Amino acid sequence: MKKSIFLLGFLMACASTPIIQPTTEISAKQSQLSGNLFFAAAASLERATLEIGRVFTQIHPNVHIDFTHASSGAIQSQIEEGAPIDIFMSASPNQTNSLYANVFLYSTPINVVRNELVLISPINLDESIRPTGFADVHTSGVELVAIGDPDSVPAGNFARQIFEYHGNVEEILNISTFGTNVTQVLDWVATGNAPVGVVFMTDAISRQEDVQIIEIAQPHMHDPAINPVAIVADTNDIELARAFVEFLFSDIAMSIFERYGFSPYQ
Amino acid sequence: MIDTNIDFRPFFISLQVASISVVLTFVLGLFAANYVYKLNFGKGIIDTLFTLPMILPPTVSGAYLLMFFGRNTGIGKLLENFGIQIVFTRIGAVIAAIFVGFPLMYRATRGAFEQIDENIINAAKTLGISNTKIFWTIKIPMAKGGIIAGVVLAFSRALGEFGATIMLAGNIPGRTQTMSIAVFSAINAGNRAVANTWTIILTAISFIILIVMNRFSYKKR
Numbered sequence: 001m002k003k004s005i006f007l008l009g010f011l012m013a014c015a016s017t018p019i020i021q022p023t024t025e026i027s028a029k030q031s032q033l034s035g036n037l038f039f040a041a042a043a044s045l046e047r048a049t050l051e052i053g054r055v056f057t058q059i060h061p062n063v064h065i066d067f068t069h070a071s072s073g074a075i076q077s078q079i080e081e082g083a084p085i086d087i088f089m090s091a092s093p094n095q096t097n098s099l100y101a102n103v104f105l106y107s108t109p110i111n112v113v114r115n116e117l118v119l120i121s122p123i124n125l126d127e128s129i130r131p132t133g134f135a136d137v138h139t140s141g142v143e144l145v146a147i148g149d150p151d152s153v154p155a156g157n158f159a160r161q162i163f164e165y166h167g168n169v170e171e172i173l174n175i176s177t178f179g180t181n182v183t184q185v186l187d188w189v190a191t192g193n194a195p196v197g198v199v200f201m202t203d204a205i206s207r208q209e210d211v212q213i214i215e216i217a218q219p220h221m222h223d224p225a226i227n228p229v230a231i232v233a234d235t236n237d238i239e240l241a242r243a244f245v246e247f248l249f250s251d252i253a254m255s256i257f258e259r260y261g262f263s264p265y266q
Numbered sequence: 267m268i269d270t271n272i273d274f275r276p277f278f279i280s281l282q283v284a285s286i287s288v289v290l291t292f293v294l295g296l297f298a299a300n301y302v303y304k305l306n307f308g309k310g311i312i313d314t315l316f317t318l319p320m321i322l323p324p325t326v327s328g329a330y331l332l333m334f335f336g337r338n339t340g341i342g343k344l345l346e347n348f349g350i351q352i353v354f355t356r357i358g359a360v361i362a363a364i365f366v367g368f369p370l371m372y373r374a375t376r377g378a379f380e381q382i383d384e385n386i387i388n389a390a391k392t393l394g395i396s397n398t399k400i401f402w403t404i405k406i407p408m409a410k411g412g413i414i415a416g417v418v419l420a421f422s423r424a425l426g427e428f429g430a431t432i433m434l435a436g437n438i439p440g441r442t443q444t445m446s447i448a449v450f451s452a453i454n455a456g457n458r459a460v461a462n463t464w465t466i467i468l469t470a471i472s473f474i475i476l477i478v479m480n481r482f483s484y485k486k487r
Contacts, residue, residue: 151455177436192338
């Protein structure tokens with residue numbers, strides 16, 4: 001009896017190994033990795049990076065990752081003030097480029113994935129005030145537009161560029177409420193408190209039961225919405241940081257990014 | 267490093283929001299205190315409820331306010347029918363300021379009422395003075411110190427309110443962006459000079475408030 005239970009357990013273990021095996025094989029050479037990482041990522045990357053981090057720590061059980069998620073501008077300021085961040089993944093190259101120019105980074109930022117910008121509204125928005133796209137937001141009858149703070153939130157900066165392209169940026173900014181990060185903008189719209197907003201495609205997908213996409217911005221309307229990653233200059237563990245950055249480009253990580261709506265940069 | 271060419275609208279928005287809210291907080295706090303301190307039954311519960319916003323994290327206060335005044339929930343939906351919008355308006359900022367400032371006014375005033383010698387009030391009653399007259403001519407003058415402290419505290423709390431305000435009233439430059447929110451936005455955007463300017467202005471205002479408050483408490487002695 002005891003033996004058969006043991007056998008059953010063994011069989012179950014065998015049955016479940018194929019799922020884990022590929023990842024353990026890939027990283028067999030790195031399995032000795034251990035230590036702590038502090039990983040800062042833009043709010044739009046929260047769910048994808050948390051999941052990637054979880055997979056990474058499953059492969060390397062001796063590694064512990066702390067996460068912080070905020071607007072890219074806020075993280076940039078924190079790094080400039082000496083926050084003990086090892087790796088920074090931004091929602092736009094502006095922040096990482098500025099950090100690099102001011103020698104806060106260990107190496108040049110590397111582009112990981114792309115995103116898109118979308119105009120969204122609550123799913124039940126009154127048809128009579130619903131704009132048809134970025135171009136007529138100011139004439140559609142909506143009295144409020146939610147965007148990220150253009151000076152610190154990449155999605156807000158892209159939104160400003162899109163409205164500049166359409167020539168209605170002044171009218172829009174006059175009726176804009178500035179979110180402290182893109183997730184706040186998403187929530188303002190998803191709860192119906194703001195009638196329209198501009199967020200990343202990945203944000204809109206994450207709340208598709210609450211928001212509808214009105215228009216996807218064409219790439220020529222704004223600077224490329226690229227998410228670069230960079231290792232911070234005063235990281236405590238360059239080996240570990242490098243291993244994690246490499247892991248972001250692995251097939252496993254890319255498939256997670258894609259599942260959340262990002263597309264590979266390459 | 268400061269910037270003297272900043273957009274000064276947050277200063278006037280903050281002062282307006284704090285002034286309007288402190289007037290309403292004063293009235294609400296005064297009557298709430300007068301009501302609660304006389305209670306015999308259920309005093310503990312009501313007192314806890316009235317004090318709760320002081321202890322709650324501002325984000326929790328903001329979550330409650332959004333729940334009540336949000337455009338798709340509760341009172342907010344009702345008011346919308348009358349054309350009144352709370353979320354993302356200055357009214358929302360005032361409501362957030364009242365919510366967090368009320369406990370300070372209420373507690374300071376209640377404490378002052380409790381210090382009044384019961385014999386004085388009883389003596390007034392035996393002389394046939396009405397309760398209303400006792401309230402205005404005996405209780406209020408005798409509780410003056412506590413009431414002023416409450417007003418000053420509620421005003422400063424309203425001036426510094428951030429978490430609940432940004433959740434309920436948003437961050438609309440020229441409409442709902444207060445000084446505290448302006449500091450936050452400037453720091454995030456890396457505009458150190460602007461952030462420093464607001465930091466100095468807010469520190470100066472807080473300093474003045476404390477001096478005024480100390481003046482009043484010294485005069486009493």
